[in-house]
Amino acid sequence: MPSPISRLTGEPLNQSQPAPAIRPSACPGLWRIVQARDGGISRIKLDAGHLDADQAEAVAEAAERFAGGVIEVTNRSNLQIRGVGNDPQGLIAHLLAAGLGPRVAAGDDVRNLMLSPAAGLDPALxxxxxxxxxxxxxxxxxxxxxxxxxxxxxxxxxxGEDLAMLxxxxxxxxxxxxxxxxxxxxxxxxxxxxxxxxxxxxxxxxxxxxxxxxxxxxxxxxxxxxxxxxxxxxxxxxxxxxxxxxxxxxxxxxxxDWRRPRRDLARHLGVYPQQQAERVAVGAMAPLGRLSAAQLRGVGGLARELGDGSLRMTPWQSVLLPNIAVGRAERVLAALLHLGLITDAAEPLAGVVACTGSAGCAKALADTKGDALQLAFSLRQPVPVAGIHLSGCGRSCAMAHTAPVTLLAVGPGRYDLYFHDPALPGPGAVAGRNLTLEEAGATLDARPRSNPR
Structure with missing residues (x-):
């Protein structure tokens, strides 16, 4: 079997590396398995969000064999496997064999480079x-x-892409x-x-x-x-x-005096135009940032069958399949929808981001994933993509920037509600304290909705 090739660099990837000296950090990595309430977490830092279909299959298999089957898309366009069990070395070896490691083992922690998911494709670049x-x-x-x-x-x-996390x-x-x-x-x-x-x-x-x-x-x-x-x-x-x-x-x-032009976040879902003739990219969101092994395997299969064999993870906890022939786009969309992914920005869960919550994190004060589901489907007004953020504690792990709306847990099923205000630090202006989900939802429905991003 030929060595895996980096989708970004085009170079062969190192498949077997000795473990580096693990320095102290709360951040998971390939070798640094961080323990959580639901087991270990292994973070796979991708080359600017890129991986190929074979690597997607390897991640899916690793999640099934060595962990609880849960894969998360991070807000830095990486993947992480949750629930790692009693064979972390087997997991690491499996991922390294798929080329999902750094070129130099000690460099894993610092591969923190973000590009647009549409790098090389975007008509506006x-x-x-x-x-x-x-x-x-x-x-x-x-x-x-x-x-x-x-x-x-x-x-x-x-x-300069239209599709860029700004x-x-x-x-x-x-x-x-x-x-x-x-x-x-x-x-x-x-x-x-x-x-x-x-x-x-x-x-x-x-x-x-x-x-x-x-x-x-x-x-x-x-x-x-x-x-x-x-x-x-x-x-x-x-x-x-x-x-x-x-x-x-x-x-x-x-x-x-120059300022970067801004674009609409919602455009990464559904069909996205490419500068290449007769080709488009198709985007779909992992509900609340989570993919099952079967879902990731299915997305990889679509990339292999109907695209160019590559996937690009995005900072909106979604995936982009590039270089799809225009005539195949609707077929890809239907298949992604069948897999349980979100392909329409109008879907309720497209508007909500939530951290792992108390089911998987000892620091979380509420079941944010479950509460996010309840809240999303109770709101009467549409929510902009990633417009509402539920955080189980003040660390704000699920979002790297301040959302238009933040619900910060103060206890099971209860939240402080904030609206973003650029003049204020942290999540913004307080709109309510110790609210139930019903109370928070009523406050949100009573407020005109817009996306300042």
Whole structure:
């Protein structure tokens, strides 16, 4: 059997690697199985969300053989297997054999790069980010010094696509803008392109050098208590940070006044256009972020039979099947719906995100998954995609940014209700305390619904 090939880099993947020294972290990884109430959690960090049909089958089989059969799509476009039992080494070996590991074992934690799920496909893209993305991933996982970065330290590379997550905070984000007829990369620190202006820009050809310089500068300056860029910038000005970068930076008004155009989140469900003639992508959401092994296996089979054999996980806890012939799109949609996935943004569960909840997490104060089901189907008004977030505690594991509406559990079946307000920290403005689901639903139905994203 030939070695697995990375869908992003096009290179063979290492199938057998010795376990690295496991550093302390609350974040699951391939080797770091974190225990939860429902068993161990293994997080599979994908190459910018990409995997192929054979790898999808391998994840499904691993979930059945070594765990409880539950697979989650994360808000960073990765997969994780829940309920890992008493043979974690068997699970790890199985995933490594499918090429679902880093090129260098010690680099697993730091493969935190987000691209658009429609990279290379989106009609609106200004450049195809996959080549630069592959270089950044290689830099992160093969540079020993960068293995000291936090397992949460994250980079986003944006190609100007309509289909892009613009609201997740990143330690470093890069987004293209056209200046004097040439493409440049604007970049920001400790923020996101959906709400922040760039702090500077470099020519597109300097993108990799910029990432290297920013990471080295961060590690040169950060102390033991500053694992994230935002923590460093609380003690050091942005100007002072930039002054130490060994690159020529453009910081005129054309850069500093630029803002990233925003698009509708709902477009990742159903049929999504591609720039390639007679081809489309088809998107479907995992209900409340969870797939069964049978569902993932079925999606992989569709990719193999009717697409190009690849899957792209998205930060909206969904999956995109690219390069579907236009004439096959309706067949793919029907098959995804038959598998139990959500293909229409108007479906009630498309509007709700929930963490694992008390059924699987000891820190959760409520059964958020069960409560989300009850709430979603009780609301009379439609909810924007990912518009309501139920969190079992203040850690907000299921969402990396603030939702328009947040229900924060205070006990079984009871929540504090917040509406997003950019002027306020945390989840926003309090709209009710210690509410039942019925009370929260009545408050939501009484309020005009819109999606500020």
């Amino acid at each position: 200004l450049f195809d980010t996959r080549a630069l993305g592959a270089q950044i991933l290689d830099l992160l996982q093969t540079t020993p010094r960068f293995h000291a970065l936090s397992a949460k330290f994250a980079v986003q590379l944006d190609g 609201w997740h905070p990143h330690d470093l984000w890069l987004s293209p803008l056209r200046l004097d007829g040439e493409l440049w990369l604007g970049f920001g620190l400790a923020g996101c392109p959906g709400q922040d202006a760039p702090v500077a820009a470099v020519p597109l050809a300097a993108g990799l050098a910029l990432v290297r310089a920013v990471l080295e500068r961060f590690l040169d300056l950060a102390d033991a208590g500053q694992s994230r860029m935002r923590q460093l910038l609380e003690a050091l000005s942005t100007d002072a940070f930039l002054a130490g970068l060994p690159l020529a930076l453009r910081r005129d008004a054309a850069v500093l």
